Amino acid sequence: MTTEDRTPGSPTEAADAEMSEARALRLQENLARIEELSKRLTAALTHRKQADPALAGPAPDVYMKAATAYIAEMMQNPARVVEHQVNYWGKTLKHYVEAQQTLAKGEFKAPPDPGPKDRRFANPLWDTHPFFNFLKQQYLLNSEAITTAVDDMEALPDNDRRRVEYFTRQIVDMMAPTNFLATNPDALEKAVATDGMSLVQGLENLVRDVEGNHGELVVTLADREAFKVGENLATTPGEVVYRNRMLELIQYTPTTDKVHKIPLLIFPPWINKFYIMDLKPQNSLIKWIVDQGFTLFVVSWVNPDHTYAGTSLDDYIRDGFLRAMAEVRRITGEPKINAVGYCIGGTTLGLTLAHLHNAGDASVNAATFFTTLADFSDPGEVGVFLNNDFVDGIERQTETDGILSKLFMARTFSFLRSNDLIYAPAIKSYMMGEAPPAFDLLYWNGDGTNLPARMAVDYLRGLCQDDGFAKGQFKVFGKPVSLHDIKLPLCAIACETDHIAHWRGSFNSVRQMGSDDKTFILSESGHIAGIINPPSKNKYGHYSNDAPVEGPPEDWLKAATFHKGSWWPRWKDWLAARSGPLVKARQPTDSLSHAPGTYVTATPAD
Structure with missing residues (x-):
């Protein structure tokens, strides 16, 4: 259209004027909205709780x-x-x-x-x-x-x-x-x-996050309305068959007529929630294990508040690990069980197994460790947070709060992958005004837990800083235990790009254990994706090596064989060989509530 076509009062000129007026009105509305949101943001920031300065960054040295x-x-x-x-x-x-x-x-x-x-x-x-x-x-x-x-x-x-x-x-x-x-x-x-x-939408997202986290800026990674634990996450059928102040014990409903005689008990980390192993049926490790013919029990840890301030690692071992083991034996009538520990759950399982060996208790038949560090002489990337400047600050903060808040842990782990877990989501949310995605893994990642004050310091000082387990100096119930005290058959799965429990550290931990029957598997990918790697996806492969677990980890990998696909079937064969004959499937009884239980959805005050 030429300029001659735009005669005064023409439909085109009227439409342009109407469009300009509409845009001006939208601009005014947006400016008013920004002013309102800015006031809310200022008010929300005033609720930010003062934290120990040491938790905000490293010491000047x-x-x-x-x-x-x-x-x-x-x-x-x-x-x-x-x-x-x-x-x-x-x-x-x-x-x-x-x-x-x-x-x-x-x-x-x-x-x-x-x-x-x-x-x-x-x-x-x-x-x-x-x-x-x-x-x-x-x-x-x-x-x-x-x-x-x-x-x-x-x-x-x-x-x-x-x-x-x-x-x-x-x-x-x-x-x-x-x-x-x-x-x-x-x-x-x-x-x-x-x-x-x-x-404007980005500012709304920013205000929502600051208000929702009591003045702290924590980027929402996933749509919080898209998922509900027990409805579209953690839906594998089962029953809570035991509960104490530390845990709920879930027994899952069998899907096969026959099951292996020796039951399996999984101890997830209490740094986050167990349902990472049961997000959706198609990628649920829990469902897959049940479908393979195992009687499966899983611990769901309590999310502690300040009343747990004095709870120690000994309490986790006594009222958590040993109690859950005893309940599984009581419920099934079996004298022996097999156990799995994931991350800190694996570290503490190792402490428990060493204690049981020294006490002459052989009730655990075989153990599996998922992404577990027990030798902290080289803690990997997380080691940057294990110096006294940070740990002293954590100790001071936990003395005040009674807990190590999930906020500090989430922030620490996020900064290990800051571009993926902080900056990229913040850009999409606050600059682009986009709603967070409906992504189950990121939803779980944002569903954190607190740690009891004493337990957190026990772990950071005694295990991480002092490397007490590997040195044979860390005490369980007052008596020192060592990696060499772990004598039972064991299998360890580490992940190649794990930024929390690096695979070389996992290998070195297993290498020092006293068992004569040790299997090590190295999965591709990281701390979560390397473990939650269902065979149906055919996504990440893994390495195995029949040679003894000894020497430098690099030498083990150099001689290892790469296999396409998940490590789950390989582990299933290892576990089945140590789980006894098939017996009639066991149904859960004496239910306190349906799976996934009540502890996993509880929201204690920080």
Whole structure:
């Protein structure tokens, strides 16, 4: 249409005017909404509970050590430092000149982009638009320079090096241009396309999260209305057959006419909830085990409040592990059981088994450890949080609260994968105004639990910092136990990219156990996906090796055989061989409530 067609009073001109008026009205409404939300946000932030400063970041000595090491490097090896600077400035100026030359030609485009590719910069504008491309390239060059400088600090001890590298990476990731509205093309494009409504919705999401977490900013990862435990999650039929102040014991309803004689008891971690093993029927480890013909019991731990402040690891062993084992034997009439421990549940199962051996109790026939660390001489990535600056702060905070709040643990584990679990969800929620996805795994991830104050300190001091189990110094009921005291047949499953219980540490833990019958399996993927890996998905493979579990873990892996598909069937064969003959299936009796029970849905005050 030409300008001549737009005569005054024409339908086209009237429509344009009406559209402009509508957009102006929407803008006014959005501004009013923003003002209202800003007031709510300010009010919500005032409810933030003051926490020990040590929980907000490492002590200043981390930065002092880094600065001292860099100065020492300058003094001892000035040529390397100069090389770093020349390399950095050379790349920076080269890119600047290329960008200028491209614009000087009158072309509104970016210079050739050599990469590397980074999924944070998926929007095509990062490669084609001169402004966004310049930001991206400069950020990547700066990141490379900082990382290289830290990597080449030879004066830092290994523990300090790991901490400096980790916290440097946190700063680098936090400063990515994608994390800021003015330099995020996805957010800007959507704001324009929606007349700012995406920003209003993002602010609504931000206010919701701050209000819902008592003044703390915790990004909602999944749609909280999409799932309900017991209705569309944790639906495998079963009954709560025992309850005390520490746990509910669930017996699952058999799906086969015959079951193996020796029952199986699973101890999940109490750092989070057991239904990670029973999200949906198609990926439920619990349902799959029942379908293989095992009598299955699973512990559902209490979510403690401040009244559990004095609860210790001994209490978890006495009133949790030993009591659940006794109840399974009583209910089934069997003198022996098989047991599984997952993560900290595996660590504490190991302590329990060592205690039972020293007490002359052979009631556990065989044990399985999922992603379990018992030797903490090398704790892996989580080791950056195990120095006194953090642990002292945790101890002070728990003395005040009676618990280690789920908030602190969730934040700690999220920062181990900050781009995936903090920044990317925050961008989608707060900048793009998107609703969180209906994703069962992320829903579970946000359904955290507290830890009793004394138990948390017992674990962090005695096991993690002092490495007491591996050294034979950690005491159960007043008597020291060691890894060598674990004598029964055992199978351990570790995960290749586990950032919580790294597989080499799991291997070294099993290597030191005193059993003559040890099997080690290494699954692909991480702490959750490597374990919750149903055969029907045919997604992640695994490694096995018939050689003894000894020597360096790298040598074991080098000689191992890779198998496509899940490790579940391999473990099932191992377990079946140690579970006795088939007998008539056992039905749960004396039900206190239907599975998944009441403890898993309880919401104690933090």
